[in-house]
Amino acid sequence: MNLERTHDVLVKVAEFLRKLPDDQVDALLSGEARLELIPKGHRVAAPAGAKKPAALDISAEQVNADLKALNDRAAATKYLKDLKLAKAPLAELAKQLDVACASKDTAAIIMERIVEQKVGRRLSSDAIFARKQ
DSSP: OOHHHHHHHHHHHHHHHHHSOHHHHHHHHHTSSOOOOOOTTOOOOOOGGGOOOOOOSSOHHHHHHHHHHOOSHHHHHHHHHHTTOOHHHHHHHHHHTTOOOOTTOOHHHHHHHHHIIIIIHHHHHHHHHHHHO
């Protein structure tokens, strides 16, 4: 690139930067944001990690307490189904309950994992200890 073109590009970048609000300039300076060249007509896709977690209408602590009070898997499954959560909020609930699930898991599988970890394991453990006594 010749000197004149470099100058023209820098003038355009300076004009762009001059129009930015202070918070965006601060984000650039701190490394929280970056400049990127996107040709006209191209779509800008959000980065994969930029999705916000799905909002829950119920607290994970409440769900956890309610599941602890249930003594069978079927009741726990019905309880979760009655919450009528779509896959994204259900996955967020699982995350908040420390239940591991994969992004490819369906809502039914996520629900199954929650039930097994929060109710099923406790029931299995109780059954084992009851046999030993």
